[in-house]
Amino acid sequence: MPLEKTKKIWMDGTLVDWDDANVHVLTHTLHYGSGVFEGIRAYPTSRGPAVFRLTDHIRRLHDSAGLLMMDLPYSVEELVEATKETVRVNEVEGCYIRPIAFLGYGEMGLNPLPCPVKVSIAVWPWGTYLGDEGVAKGVRMKISTWRRMDPNINPVAAKGTGIYVNSSLAKVEALKGGYDEAVLLNTNGEVSEATGENLFVVTDGVLRTPPLSSGALEGITRHSVMTIARDLGYEVREDVLLRTDLYLADEAFLTGTAAEVVPIREVDDRVIGDPGEMTRKIQETYFATVHGEVEKYADWLEHARG
Ligand code: PY5
Secondary structure: OOOOOOOOOEOOOOEEHHOOOOOOOHHHHHHHHEEEEEOEEEEEOOOOOEEEEEEHHHHHHHHHHHHOOOOOOOOOHHHHHHHHHHHHHHHOEEEEEEEEEEEEEOOOOOOOOOOOOOEEEEEEOOOOOOOHHHEEEEEEEEEEEOOOOOOOOOOOOOHHHHHHHHHHHHHHHHHHOOOOOEEOOOOOOOEEEOOOOOEEEEEEEEEEEEEEHHHOOHHHHHHHHHHHHHOOOOEEEOOOOOOOHHHOOOOOEEEEEOOEEEEEEOOOEEEEEOOHHHHHHHHHHHHHOOOOOOHHHHHEEEEEEO
């Protein structure tokens, strides 16, 4: 599906027309994958568009930049404000938001430190990432032959652009095999996550997700879902998971900003089945939360129009 254009993209403090938001072909990050980015969503609420956990996402952007020794020329507060402004000027109620910081034109050696750091923020309406049917009935997963990188090969805690070559390889392998999405194991054979989502299983009534030490990104949806599940009275644990824990799961689902909460119905042709009760309750609460319908989590919503 092609991107649905909006009017303006924020580039280094200026709002430029969508079609003019271009970069030079010798942009450092295009060659070496030396950028960092975020994926954020705004949802329509009764008080206008609200950006879900905006400050937490922008903090993670700063942390990612720090891991790559990239100095962002804008503070968290400035980027929070710039994001809200971009949502406002584009007059969207619900949208996906993609901030990216990258190294610009000027130097072509591998040393990134002399390069200018550029930041942009684009927003566009984006429907379900893994399909409406995936959200309703669940997706089919395949364990990838590609491993999630060891943290001493790449800082997997950073949302770094180049790091996503690994995710894209796994995604294509899964799609070509007729599946919806891939699960990546780490180099020790532990389950880490999916290509752009964290992963949860339900085993004997306990909700379990791999620890960050298995290579999972510290997902903001992961954190929201763990909080929601505990508040619903469920036991939640971070556990090292093996592929057989997925095959034997009573329920399983994915979480991510783009994907939201998506049930898993099969892993490697082993059937988990229709979304179970815990998955449905968590999914329902998550959707109500992002739309501003759950008072308890009102602090997670950052309204774009005051
Ligand atoms: N793991 C990886 C590798 C991710 O890329 C993402 C987010 C997550 C987990 C979930 O993190 P969060 O809950 O904080 O979103 N992926 C991006 C997203 O916007 C990019 C997907 C195309 O969801």
